[in-house]
Amino acid sequence: MSGTADEGVWHRQVPVSDDGGATLRAAIRDACEWTSAAGSRSAVIELAAGVHRIDPPVGDAAGAAIVISDASRVTLTAPQAELLFADPHREAISVRGSTDVVLDGFVLDYATPSFTQGVITHVDTEASRFRFAPAPGFPDFSDRVLFTGTGYGTLRDPRTGGLKPESRQTFMIEYAAEPAVDGSFLVTVEASDRGWMSHIEQGDGFVVGHRGDQHGIRIQESDSVTVRSVTIHAAPCAAILAHESSGTVLRDVTVARRTGSTRWISSNADAVHCQGGRRGPSIVGCRFEGMHDDGVNLYVHALTLSGLGERTLVLDGEGPVRQGDLLQLVEASTGTVLAEVEVAELVASEPRLVIVDRDLPASVEVGAAVYNRSNALPGFRIAGSLFHDFRGIGVRLKASGGVIEDCRFENLSGCGLWIANDPGWSEGPLGSRDVVVEGNTFRATPADVSLRSWPHSAATVMIELFDGADGPAAGRAHERIALKDNDIQQRAAAAVFVGGATDVSIAATRIDQGGDSWLATRDSDLMVI
Incomplete structure (x- = not known):
């Protein structure tokens, strides 16, 4: 040296x-x-x-x-x-x-690698089980650091390793930690995915990853x-x-x-x-x-409102809060935005005590989720990038004040662009604002046939608000989103879905239409040019 x-x-x-x-x-x-x-x-x-x-x-x-x-x-x-x-x-x-x-x-x-891959050697459709033989050189389920006994796996074309086409591609599973005499492991498909058992065939490739x-x-x-x-x-x-x-x-x-x-x-x-x-x-x-x-995921985690006064919030959880920050208070179960307030003063305490700039409505109660919009990655830019051949969504967006431009999204199991909150993981805030999506190309996405009518992936470009049960939430928290000069191959129920939004514009969009309608909407204000 x-x-x-x-x-x-x-x-x-x-x-x-x-x-x-x-x-x-x-x-x-x-x-x-x-x-x-x-x-x-x-x-x-x-x-x-x-x-x-x-x-x-x-x-x-x-x-x-x-x-x-x-x-x-x-x-x-x-x-x-x-x-x-x-x-x-x-x-x-x-x-x-x-x-x-x-x-x-x-x-x-x-x-x-910290994942395993191999081949499905036997399928018992009635019992919702199959046997999986890991390939040589890869870890197996006996590694209890990498593999905890539950998770998800993806079906593969064993010749190429790519996601199995025209099938359900992701299965939630449980699996045994000990191999059989032949070295294979017993895998059980969870109840939520058993309706797609016919898509799992002997000889299919299969991958199970580590999620730590x-x-x-x-x-x-x-x-x-x-x-x-x-x-x-x-x-x-x-x-x-x-x-x-x-x-x-x-x-x-x-x-x-x-x-x-x-x-x-x-x-x-x-x-x-x-x-x-x-x-x-x-x-x-x-x-x-x-x-x-997924390709890219941008968000901020929720804090929890653990105490409440007239203009006082007691906040539990990690994440910085500063004077002047804009806080969004949400009823997580319904996906309702209760209020947005600015931080007027911070009081040194544990948990944190925050004084806000205005009175809170009566609908705000202890237990509400609190998203710091000022700490939710404003001013992002995603440009000139390729999103190709993976399990997941191209971009999951919960940020504002940014642009996604000149990108190509192709052969993804989920939708290409997903602008929505994710209540199951407390990822928000609810509603992206001032976002431009321009000059992008979307091809063969979503590729997973089971996702093409699923609420989270029912469109190639998806704008939506979700409640705690992954259903549509009331309100129009998305604001000022412009989609222009995009080229979309429709593979889902719609090429574009817009829900829970106001002031959305769609202009100069080219659609290779694959269904009855390229556009689906719910409780939104939008203009198509």
């Missing part, structure tokens, strides 16, 4: 070695110390060309393999390097409490983190997760299976998953392929 520090810029080169990442971790610690000493300092860590095998740090039983913490103005660049992580149970890279950090140019992969809290790259409580020209081939959960982080930039990022690989999926969950932030992400020129869940 060699390094210099000239004119306020610290630079170090990290060679390929067999130390499991110890040299890289040391370089990161030195870079953080150098830049913390003065605000004018910056640091660049350059990895040599080749494969850098990264083992878990000694003495750390659960943390990420690589940690960048409390850093400023630090760049990790490796345009001809691969970071190959040895432990499929833990996170690869974690950026915590940092600002102006750049991750640039490298490939991120795991030596062993370990990610390819985690960006935690950080600002202005840039991930540039990085390729992620595998991740235990999301490829990139940004939690309470603002101004995240993803440029020319690829999440996809390695060319020539026998793996059927890339990340176990979303390609990009953003939970709260003062400024939304910029996602430009990216390619997202093969994930076992």
